Amino acid sequence: MLKLKNVSFAYDAKPILKNISFEVEQGAHVSVIGESGCGKSTLLQLIYGLHHTDGRIFWKEQELLGPNFNLVPGEPFFKYLAQDFDLMLPLSVADNVGKYLSNMYPRKKKQRIAELLEVVEMQDLSQVKAKHLSGGQQQRVALARALAKEPELLLLDEPFSHIDHFRKNNLRRKVFRYLKDKNITCITATHDSTDALSFADKTIVLKDGKIHSQAQPEQLYMNPPNKYVASLFGDVNEIKIKDLNPSEKSRKKILLYPHELEVTEEGSAEAVVIQSFFKGKNFEIQAEIKNQTIFFENQTSLDPGKLVKLYVSPELISRRTDTGC
Numbered sequence: 001m002l003k004l005k006n007v008s009f010a011y012d013a014k015p016i017l018k019n020i021s022f023e024v025e026q027g028a029h030v031s032v033i034g035e036s037g038c039g040k041s042t043l044l045q046l047i048y049g050l051h052h053t054d055g056r057i058f059w060k061e062q063e064l065l066g067p068n069f070n071l072v073p074g075e076p077f078f079k080y081l082a083q084d085f086d087l088m089l090p091l092s093v094a095d096n097v098g099k100y101l102s103n104m105y106p107r108k109k110k111q112r113i114a115e116l117l118e119v120v121e122m123q124d125l126s127q128v129k130a131k132h133l134s135g136g137q138q139q140r141v142a143l144a145r146a147l148a149k150e151p152e153l154l155l156l157d158e159p160f161s162h163i164d165h166f167r168k169n170n171l172r173r174k175v176f177r178y179l180k181d182k183n184i185t186c187i188t189a190t191h192d193s194t195d196a197l198s199f200a201d202k203t204i205v206l207k208d209g210k211i212h213s214q215a216q217p218e219q220l221y222m223n224p225p226n227k228y229v230a231s232l233f234g235d236v237n238e239i240k241i242k243d244l245n246p247s248e249k250s251r252k253k254i255l256l257y258p259h260e261l262e263v264t265e266e267g268s269a270e271a272v273v274i275q276s277f278f279k280g281k282n283f284e285i286q287a288e289i290k291n292q293t294i295f296f297e298n299q300t301s302l303d304p305g306k307l308v309k310l311y312v313s314p315e316l317i318s319r320r321t322d323t324g325c
Helices: 040-048 093-097 106-119 135-148 165-181 193-198 217-222 227-231 314-322
Strands: 002-011 014-024 029-033 056-059 062-064 078-081 153-157 185-189 202-207 210-215 237-240 253-256 269-278 283-289 292-298 307-311
Touching (some): 002 040, 029 165, 040 185, 093 135, 106 135, 210 217, 237 292
Antiparallel strands (some): 056 062, 269 307
16 A cells, blocks of 8 residues: 655745645556646656655555655665656667666566566567667557566556557556556656556546546546646536526536537527537537627537537536535
C-alpha cells in the first residue's frame, strides 16, 4: 500500500502541492487529472523521491525519506516514466529495454526483452537505434524499459501522449492488462480522459495544488461535483433548469454533457443552431439557449439558424440537482 500524509512542495516560495493525503492499495490503478500546472508531474516526482517534502510517504510499512536522506534519489522498487524518456539514443531498442537487466543469464534477459517489446508492440524494431525512432516509438521503448525490472509501483507521466491515435487504444489495453496481471500498482498523471476513465480504479482531481475531488471514475463522470471536474472529461454545459423547462421556477444550474441533450419535438427547451462539427459517429452541434452557448449531439448536421427543441430526462435533472451539479 502507498500512503501519503500531508505532502506539500514548493519551488522557492511558490507552493505547488499543499497537504496532499491519499492511499493506494497494492495492485490498484489511480489516475491523477487536472489542468496544466496543477501539480500532477510534481506529485509523481515526490512519490518517487526526487523532491523533499515535510509530509510523509509510506510504501507498505516503510517510510520513504526522499533526496535529503538518500544519496541516490529515487526508490529501487519504484519506476518513474517521465515525459522526456531519457533513452540512450546510440543504443538499439532491445539494448535500451535491457539496460538495467543482469547479464548473468543472457537467455532469460533476451526472453524478458522480447516479452516487453511485445507488450509495447515494438518487436519489429528491436535492433533499430533509438535515435532513429519517432517520439511515439521512443515513448513505447521507455515504457518497456520501466517495466524491465518488474517494479512494485509504476509512476507514469502522460505515458501515451506521443503515440499515434490508431495505436494508442490497443496499446493502453495491453499495458494496463499486463500491469493488472502482474499486480503492479500504477499511478498515471494524464490529460487524457480515456486514461482517467477506462483504466483507473480511482481518479484523483487536482486543482491549485490540492486534491479537489477523488472517487471511482464512473462516479466522477456521472455525478461531477462541479464544472471544473466535468470539463476534464470533455465539453460540458452548465444550464439553468428553468431554461430547460419553462415551468421550473428554480434558478439553479445543472451540468450536462452534450450527449445528454436530445433533439426532439417533445423537448421544452429551444435552441438556435450556430455550427455543426462532424465527430465520426455523429455531429456535435454548437447552439444558443437564451444567449448562452451550449453543445449537444445529433446524428445529422443542422443548418445554422435552425430552431430545435431539446429534451433532458427529468430523472437526470433530479439526480444532478440532488448532487449539486
